[in-house]
């Protein structure tokens with residue numbers, strides 16, 4: 401059974417995971433606030449969507465915490481989203497294959 405996490409440690413920092421109404425996330429499914437150490441996820445998600453959104457928002461956190469968002473990405477939100485989706489949609493499925501039984 402999948403349960404919805406209430407917190408997660410990212411790079412040694414504890415982030416609180418808060419469920420919000422999607423309308424309060426400007427229609428998005430998730431959002432990360434690095435300064436507040438909080439990740440917001442729409443409560444309308446299924447458990448699987450919740451976890452997928454959490455993985456997506458964690459990638460945003462990594463780009464901010466590593467400084468790449470401010471250096472290489474020059475605080476370009478579209479470029480950041482592209483990098484997040486590249487890892488999420490292309491890299492992670494490859495990595496998951498490594499743990500599959502062959």
Ligand SMILES: [Zn+2]
Nearest residue numbers: 456460481484
């Ligand atoms: Zn995103």
